[in-house]
Amino acid sequence: MDVSTAIAKRRSIRKFEEGREVSDADLMTILEAGRQSPSWKNDQPWRFVVVRDAEQRSRVAECLPETNPAVNAIRAASAVIALIGVPAEGEVHQDKPFWLVDCGIAGENMYLQATELGIASVWVSLLDSPRLCAVLGLPEGMECVGVFPLGYAPEGYEPKPRGRKEPSEIIWFEQFGRPFDPAGS
Numbered sequence: 001m002d003v004s005t006a007i008a009k010r011r012s013i014r015k016f017e018e019g020r021e022v023s024d025a026d027l028m029t030i031l032e033a034g035r036q037s038p039s040w041k042n043d044q045p046w047r048f049v050v051v052r053d054a055e056q057r058s059r060v061a062e063c064l065p066e067t068n069p070a071v072n073a074i075r076a077a078s079a080v081i082a083l084i085g086v087p088a089e090g091e092v093h094q095d096k097p098f099w100l101v102d103c104g105i106a107g108e109n110m111y112l113q114a115t116e117l118g119i120a121s122v123w124v125s126l127l128d129s130p131r132l133c134a135v136l137g138l139p140e141g142m143e144c145v146g147v148f149p150l151g152y153a154p155e156g157y158e159p160k161p162r163g164r165k166e167p168s169e170i171i172w173f174e175q176f177g178r179p180f181d182p183a184g185s
């Protein structure tokens with residue numbers, strides 16, 4: 001029972017090789033993976049801001065609480081993609097912000113595309129969204145859903161996989177509480 005390569009390979013990586021740049025072509029491929037994402041009614045309630053400049057990255061890093069383990073990754077990255085939500089272009093149904101779900105899909109698609117290209121990243125959402133919106137000069141009403149520092153993991157660096165709940169703890173058949181246990185799985 002193997003999942004696709006990028007899903008299996010992806011890890012949160014917060015350390016990057018110094019001086020190795022992510023090319024503009026690869027950045028465009030990653031952004032295209034976000035742009036092609038599905039969304040409720042095809043709303044596409046997202047924007048992507050690419051930050052390369054070291055001083056601007058530093059201002060982005062300052063929007064994270066100091067205790068966020070990704071602060072240095074943003075300073076060390078070759079580029080950062082900020083994932084921006086536009087609530088006014090999306091919808092909320094029964095208190096579920098579909099625009100946020102849409103942005104989550106776009107974020108994961110970009111993250112998996114980066115992994116596929118051998119580019120390391122970490123999803124970073126614990127940040128001061130209004131402050132980051134100001135740093136990025138965003139119009140009123142937008143939300144900073146997350147930022148993705150991008151770079152290359154140092155040679156030989158392989159963070160240990162974080163564990164996951166067992167299938168038997170989270171997967172049910174027909175009704176909650178009944179195990180899903182197909183023969184031969």
Ligand SMILES: Cc1cc2nc3c(=O)[nH]c(=O)nc-3n(C[C@H](O)[C@H](O)[C@H](O)COP(=O)(O)O)c2cc1C
Nearest residue numbers: 010011012068069070122123124125126127161162
């Ligand atoms: C919505 C979301 C927000 C996250 N925010 C942060 C963050 O602010 N800082 C950070 O260092 N990691 C952040 N992470 C990374 C998680 O800690 C990480 O995905 C989790 O521990 C599992 O590890 P893995 O990605 O290596 O499998 C975030 C992940 C998600 C999905």
